[in-house]
Amino acid sequence: AGAVVVTDEPLAPKTWLRVGGPAQHFAEPTSREQLQALVARCAETGTNCRLLGGGSNLLVRDEGVSGLVIRLPKEHWSDLTIDAESGTVTVDCGAPLSHLVAETVKAGLAGLETLVGIPGTVGGALHGNSGGRHADVGSVCESVEVMTRSGEIFTRTRDELSFGYRRSSLDELCLLRATFTLRPADPDALADRARKTWILKKSSQPLSHQSAGCVFMNPRGQSAGDLIERAGLKGTRVGGAEVSDRHGNFIVTGEGARSADVLRLIDLCRDTVLQRTGVELETELRIW
Ligand code: EPU
Structure with missing residues (x-):
């Protein structure tokens, strides 16, 4: 049997930022054959097809995405x-x-x-x-x-x-x-090295909050978090989204946040840092 394709599937709960609209169509194939059939159908009909991974580095726009979004359920794709x-x-x-x-x-x-x-x-x-x-x-x-x-x-x-x-x-x-x-x-x-890395990460990053990790790539030889901090943007809020007061390169979302709030904060950080330092920040966050 083919994979079940559902319509208007909310994507927000499938991302770490927990904002954004639905996928027009959504499917979770459990085998290569099912995946191949879905992809072939998209190719035939000219339907836009995207692959969703863990959703930890992704911002989905409030209007959602057209076409088909495929996610590989880990129960079937973790060998x-x-x-x-x-x-x-x-x-x-x-x-x-x-x-x-x-x-x-x-x-x-x-x-x-x-x-x-x-x-x-x-x-x-x-x-x-x-x-x-x-x-x-x-x-x-x-x-x-x-x-x-x-x-x-x-x-x-x-x-x-x-x-x-x-x-x-x-x-x-x-x-x-x-x-x-x-x-x-x-x-x-190895376990010791992993533990030390984890402790260091926890000490500098807002890991207990909803975020998509670092928003911008570090410009060569510089730290995006540091540039954002020096631009005085830590703690800045738009709607339900906030530039983390812990790490400047993280945007965290809370109650009532919308994708547009995150996008406005991204623009604000980029514009302010550019004005103050002449450095152009580039997003590492994927935006759908
Ligand atoms: N810093 C500030 N203010 C801030 C944040 C950072 O002054 O608000 C300074 C720190 O004091 C430090 C320097 O900037 O001296 C670097 O900061 P940090 O150690 O936190 O690392 P990072 O360069 O900001 C990078 C990766 C992270 C990765 C860490 C650890 C990028 C964009 N980020 O962060 O990756 O976890 O190193 O290896 O390359 C991600 O990609 O999503 C991510 C979180």
């Missing part, structure tokens, strides 16, 4: 196999990144342990090359199996992939399965 000897890890891209990080730390494989605490799916992490100061997913990625907008499946290997600061060359519709090559290490030392 993970580890070959500890060769350091090879293969994982479905619908798996939470945190699952991949935890399992590789447990197996005594180094390379992803400082990505602890980063939300989202493996696919989303690869697409935007998630990471922190010490590492990113792209640098240990060996290959990615992808599905194109016409439903074709093929594998992109390391030599055909490029990863930069919060970007990758992975522009296909859907990332299916990825392989990582990691280095053997002492599991206790």
Whole structure:
């Protein structure tokens, strides 16, 4: 049977910011065949098709999105196999990144342990090359199996992939399965490193609030959070959204927040920082 397609599905609860409108159509395929059928139908009918990951780096506009939004339910897209000897890890891209990080730390494989605490799916992490100061997913990625907008499946290997600061060359519709090559290490030392990274993160970021992580990319050699703080914008509110008073590069949402509130704060931060410092901030947050 094909995947169930529903109409006017609210997207806000599927994102970490919890704002924004519905998807015109929404489906959660449980197999490759179902996914392929959905994608093929969109290609045939010229319907816009988007893939929703963990929703942790996404702002959906209040008017919602037209066409089909697909999400890969993690119950069906989280298979993970580890070959500890060769350091090879293969994982479905619908798996939470945190699952991949935890399992590789447990197996005594180094390379992803400082990505602890980063939300989202493996696919989303690869697409935007998630990471922190010490590492990113792209640098240990060996290959990615992808599905194109016409439903074709093929594998992109390391030599055909490029990863930069919060970007990758992975522009296909859907990332299916990825392989990582990691280095053997002492599991206790890795767990310790992960714990220290997590404590540091918690001390500087508003992790107990609704947010989509950092809103802007750090301009070369500078900190967007610091620029926003020096522009006096921390704590600024528009409607139900606020520039975090803890970290200037986070916008947090609360009761009654709308997507438009977040968008106005983004513009305000960009305009004010540009006026004061001449630095043009670029969003890292994805906007639908
Ligand atoms: N700072 C301020 N005021 C602020 C925020 C930061 O002065 O309001 C200063 C800090 O004191 C520090 C410097 O700016 O000296 C850097 O801040 P922080 O250590 O918090 O790191 P960041 O550069 O703001 C980056 C990533 C984060 C990642 C952390 C830790 C970007 C845009 N952000 O933040 O990624 O968690 O390093 O590795 O690259 C994300 O991508 O969503 C994200 C949160």
